[in-house]
Amino acid sequence: MNNFEEICSLIGKDKATMNETVLLNHSKDESDHEAVEPDIVVFPESKEDVVKIVQYANKNQIPVVPFGAGSGLEGQAIPVHKGISVNFERMNRIVEVRADDLVVIVQPGITHMQLNEQLKKHGLFFPVDPGADATIGGMASTNASGTLTVRYGGMRNQILNLETVLADGRIIQTGSLAKKSSSGYHLNGLFVGSEGTLGLFTEISLKLHGIPENIVAARCFFKTVRDSVDAAAAILTAGIPIARIELVDSRSIKAVNDYEGTDYPEEPTLFLEFHGNESGNKEDIDLIKAIAEEAGCLEFLFETDSLKRATLWKARHGMNYALRHGxxxxxxxxxxxxxxxxxxxxxxxxxxxxxxxxxxxxxxxxxxxxxxxxxxxxxxxxxxxxxxxxxxxxxxxxxxxxxxxxxxxxxHGVGIGKRQFQRQEHGDALDVMIDIKKLLDPNNILNPGKVLPAGIEQKI
Amino acid sequence: MNNFEEICSLIGKDKATMNETVLLNHSKDESDHEAVEPDIVVFPESKEDVVKIVQYANKNQIPVVPFGAGSGLEGQAIPVHKGISVNFERMNRIVEVRADDLVVIVQPGITHMQLNEQLKKHGLFFPVDPGADATIGGMASTNASGTLTVRYGGMRNQILNLETVLADGRIIQTGSLAKKSSSGYHLNGLFVGSEGTLGLFTEISLKLHGIPENIVAARCFFKTVRDSVDAAAAILTAGIPIARIELVDSRSIKAVNDYEGTDYPEEPTLFLEFHGNESGNKEDIDLIKAIAEEAGCLEFLFETDSLKRATLWKARHGMNYALRHGxxxxxxxxxxxxxxxxxxxxxxxxxxxxxxxxxxxxxxxxxxxxxxxxxxxxxxxxxxxxxxxxxxxxxxxxxxxxxxxxxxxxxHGVGIGKRQFQRQEHGDALDVMIDIKKLLDPNNILNPGKVLPAGIEQKI
Structure with a gap:
């Protein structure tokens, strides 16, 4: 039997394909890194399936590349050394909402928007909001963050536990459901952001947050980009717990006006949001308005209306698309x-x-x-x-x-494009990272050609 | 030359001692784990000193045990296999306050109270507050937290970078000064909480926070301990960003009344604190008071007076001593x-x-x-x-x-006392931890006999 037939016999032939269109769809992400098709695409439905795939790949030294929504910006999902693309779209369930614990346990294939849709009825939300509707598995893999990270933290701050399949097929739990722990080495932190190069996630436990009682959005624009960033720095050092503070330059404002039909002044702008209770927000906003004006803000406008607020954040999240569209x-x-x-x-x-x-x-x-x-x-x-x-x-x-x-x-993560900067950024710490990779993936089957600099492969 | 003489010749004889009183002082912490004296105590004054000590120890397979304030509760600083105790009291400087970045860079020997004393004039504070005046190095080693952790996070959330001396004497930087990063494997997370078993810290970069404009403390007491914990859970799930919420049972309240001369009602009690602006705090407190009363709170009392607030938190932080004193x-x-x-x-x-x-x-x-x-x-x-x-x-x-x-x-960390629970808690993940220890410390010189279960030593 060839690899495809063997994999079909292990997990069932409805869960693997070599269909050309499917291979093509798994050859790229949203970056402009060169597309490479995998040899096989698999659609596991359980952790047992994932274990079988990884064990087979490890035995036969075939690359295994996890695939979420394909919305990455650094080529993490591109199978640069071909092999097996593992698409998690059939593992997209919420395993358990533990509302009283402010915790949810999910499979990696669910997206953050799908998750939040289900959490609404509990009065809870998950705060990591990258521009694309990425999967939670992909977001954990790249340590994604977003516009709310200044207030709530990024993926690494939300993750309590990762059920992870190691290169040899062992399944480990990297944490627990406790909000904090000093027990053992912090494997959560190590595996979050490892971009599929140390293990594949099959279940993820996340912290949740209560939907704030009062939300106010605002935008203020400036004459120069420097003024706008100076204002942001001044707001931050004042110690006000702002929920969002986003810079959009005049080029991007123009692109979004063209794309979304908005009529925002085409100047360097800060988009802001405040989460809290009504009187607390009011007091914070008064202070921030004064700081922004001191820093040269030309106009400070509120979007209390929830529709206008939604338009504002849709515009911000769509900036990437607006710029390309233009x-x-x-x-x-x-x-x-x-x-x-x-x-x-x-x-x-x-x-x-x-x-x-x-x-x-x-x-x-x-x-x-x-x-x-x-x-x-x-x-x-x-x-x-x-x-x-x-x-x-x-x-x-x-x-x-x-x-x-x-x-x-x-x-965005290292993926392909930021490997060239790893030595300069990490110095000798990079050697520790390489040693950890060799330790946990001695055959270099887990997403090879990512994170670690080019040329390292030969050494692994 | 014997070990002591060789170490003296490497770092200077004023930085090493075998004085019996000093050895005794480095034989124990605040736990009741059995005291063991080190052979030698050293007082490095620079990272170069630390490198020399570790390289010598590694070459000669001598245990190296970091020592901060000796305030640990799990025996982390006890040199159970003897060797060299490395006391960081001479490396206790603030290297740089970067107030505009909300960042401070310190040496490991400074304590959190010493640090906060110096930060006051910048309007900033460091929020991790264990009961004892532990050193920042010790707190990073155990991933310490405290009463403010519910709002600000524990040590792992505050640490941006650790300058770390590895077992072979290499110095690495585990992170950067950026508030978030998706670059490389998260060595910060791995080294925080590793209790001196993977490396020794020589410089630590920490996030800081603005001193809140308005602080209100409160206490409320209940008929049963269950009522008090139910109330705490209800407050938390309401999503209010409370700064402190501490349970003190009636036994502990009695002990603290005896020890501190306070006259708190001897019932299960919650001590609370709110950080924010005045109107926001007022609105939050009204809501929390209603939730606590619904949950059976007998009385809800405010301590707006800063002296009474200080007394309350002094009482809470001294609970451990009060109970022992009694x-x-x-x-x-x-x-x-x-x-x-x-x-x-x-x-x-x-x-x-x-x-x-x-x-x-x-x-x-x-x-x-x-x-x-x-x-x-x-x-x-x-x-x-x-x-x-x-x-x-x-x-x-x-x-x-x-x-x-x-x-x-x-x-508190694993130290000696919680090693027995590591297999039960971590399952197969413990094997990954053991492999990482072997990788980074092949001679098992770094704080041997800690974190990993008894019996592992032989295998390393």
């Missing part, structure tokens, strides 16, 4: 640096001016409350000159961030 | 389970009733907002029967917690 035929490369807040104005201003200086299209948006911002660099994929300029700008932005004490990726 | 001659054993909130009433009621049923003295206090509670079990160290009963009760409490989906230690 430039058909162009490819994109998205940076994701995260830097100490005090260095954010310099970092953003540098990116802003270089985008113009290099004559590239694009836009800047950012979770500025965390010091995390994205430069979407658009380029003509047929122009060697533009490709070179886009890559040069990416390098410059990452260099600036690392010199500021920051990181090359705040939330 | 029973001179008795030894103590402290449990530290942390369980899902919905199971907390059953867990606490079980412990409460068993303490009585076994005829043991003691008391129960807890960070109930996190599902974490401590039973301080007092026993006569000369009575085999009492020792057996105390250990039996500890086992029962941990068994109950693990069956509830909880952990054997929420914040």
């Amino acid at each position: 430039s058909p035929g162009l490819a994109s490369l998205t940076t994701d640096v995260c830097v100490p807040i005090s260095t954010l104005p310099d970092n953003v201003e540098f990116a802003d001016s270089q985008l113009d200086a290099l004559g590239l299209k694009g836009g800047i948006v950012g979770h500025v409350g965390d010091g995390n911002f994205h430069v979407m660099i658009l380029f003509d994929p047929a122009s060697h000159e533009q490709i070179a300029k886009a890559k040069e700008l990416e390098h410059q932005i990452v260099e600036f961030a690392l010199k500021s004490g920051g990181t090359c990726t705040g939330e | 029973s001179p001659g008795l030894a103590s054993l402290t449990t530290d389970v942390c369980v899902p909130i919905s199971t907390l009433p059953d867990n606490v009621e079980f412990a409460d009733s068993q303490l009585d049923a076994l005829g043991l003295k003691g008391g129960i206090v807890g960070h109930v907002g996190d599902g974490n509670f401590h039973v301080m079990i007092l026993f006569d160290p000369a009575s085999h029967e009492q020792i057996a009963k105390a250990k039996e009760l500890e086992h029962q409490i941990v068994e109950f917690a693990l069956k509830s989906g909880g952990t054997c230690t929420g914040e």
Whole structure:
């Protein structure tokens, strides 16, 4: 029997395919990294299926690449060394809502929007909101975050336990259902963000939060991008527990006005949100308005109406699509640096001016409350000159961030595109990471070619 | 030359001693685990000193045991296999306050009270507040937490970077100064809570928080311990961002009244605190008061006066000492389970009733907002029967917690006393932990005899 037949005999032939269209759909994500088709796509329905697939792959040294919604921005789901793509769409159940514990246990294939839809009736929500409707498994794999992370934390802060299948087929529980623990080594933290290179998740336990009694959104715009980031830094150091504070530059505002039909002033803008009780929010907003005005805010507008609030956040989440939509035929490369807040104005201003200086299209948006911002660099994929300029700008932005004490990726993960910066960012700590990879995946079957720098494969 | 002479020649003879009194002072912590003296105590003054000590120890297979304030409750600082005790008291500087980044970089020997004293003038504070004035290094090593953890998170949530000396003398940076990162494997999480068994910290970067504009404390007491815990669970699930919510049972209230001269009603009590702005706190408190009264609160009292508030938290933090003070001659054993909130009433009621049923003295206090509670079990160290009963009760409490989906230690760490529960709690994940220990410390020189179960040493 060949690999496909053997896998079919192990898990059932309705759970594996070599259909060309399916292979094509598992060859890429939302990045512009080169597509590579897997040899086989499997659709496990249980952890037992996952164990069988991984054990077979390990025995036969075949790469195993987990696949969620395919919405990644760094090529994590692309099977660069071919092999088996493991699509978790049939493992998308809520296993248990433990409302009294503010905990939910899910399978990895559920998306964050599907999850929140089910949580509403409990008065609870899950706060990690990347732009795309990613799966919880994918979000755990890249340590995703989003606009609410400044208040609630990213994936690593929400995860209590990961049921994980290791390269040799053992199933481990990386944590417990306790809200905190000092027992043993913190495997939760190690496996979150490991991008399928250390194990495959089959069940995920998450913290939940009560839907706030009162939510107010606001937007305020500025003359320069520097003013807007200075204002954000001032708001943060005032110690006010803001729920969202997002930067959108004038290029992105223009793109979203064109795409969504909004009429936001086309200036550097902060989108804000406050979660709390009514009187507390009122007091916080008065203070923040004063700080923003002091920092040069031209106008401060509220969106108390829930529809307008929804429009605002839909616009923000759709920024990526709006920018691409406005430039058909162009490819994109998205940076994701995260830097100490005090260095954010310099970092953003540098990116802003270089985008113009290099004559590239694009836009800047950012979770500025965390010091995390994205430069979407658009380029003509047929122009060697533009490709070179886009890559040069990416390098410059990452260099600036690392010199500021920051990181090359705040939330998108390393995948393929950020491997080149791993040695520079982590120094000798990278050797510890490589040793951990070798320890847990000696045959290098788990998502090979990701996270660790190119050239490491041979050593593993 | 013997070991002592060689170490003196490496780091200077004023930084090492074999003085009997000093050895004795490094033989124990605040637990009742058996004291063991180290062979040598060293006082490094720089990371270079630490590297030299560790390299020498690794070459000569001598145990290295980090020592902070000696305030641990699980024997982490006891050199059970003798060797070198590394006291960090001379590495106690603030390296840099980065107020605009809400970040501070410190050496491991500074205590949390010393740190907060220095932060006041910046309007900032560090929120992890264990009962003792532990060092930041010790707190990072055990993933310590405290009364404010329900709002701000424990040590693992605060740590951005650890400069760490590995067993072979390499220095690594486990993170960066960015507030979040998806770059590489999360070594921060792995090293926090590793209790000196994977590396020694020489510099620690921490998140800071703005001192809240308005702080209100309150206490409310109940007829039964179950009522008080039910009230805590109801408050938490209402989604109100409370800053502190602490359970103190009637035994502990009595002990603290005797010790501190307070006149708190000797009933199961919740101590509460709210951080925010004035109007927001007022609205939250009105709601919480209603929830507590619904749950059977007998009286709800405010401590707006800052002196009375300080007295209240001094009383809470001194509970451990108060209970011991009230029973001179008795030894103590402290449990530290942390369980899902919905199971907390059953867990606490079980412990409460068993303490009585076994005829043991003691008391129960807890960070109930996190599902974490401590039973301080007092026993006569000369009575085999009492020792057996105390250990039996500890086992029962941990068994109950693990069956509830909880952990054997929420914040004190594994040390010596919780090693016996590691296999039961972690199952096959323990083997991954053992492999990581072998990988990073092949000669088993870093705090041997801690975290991993007894019997593992031979295998390492």
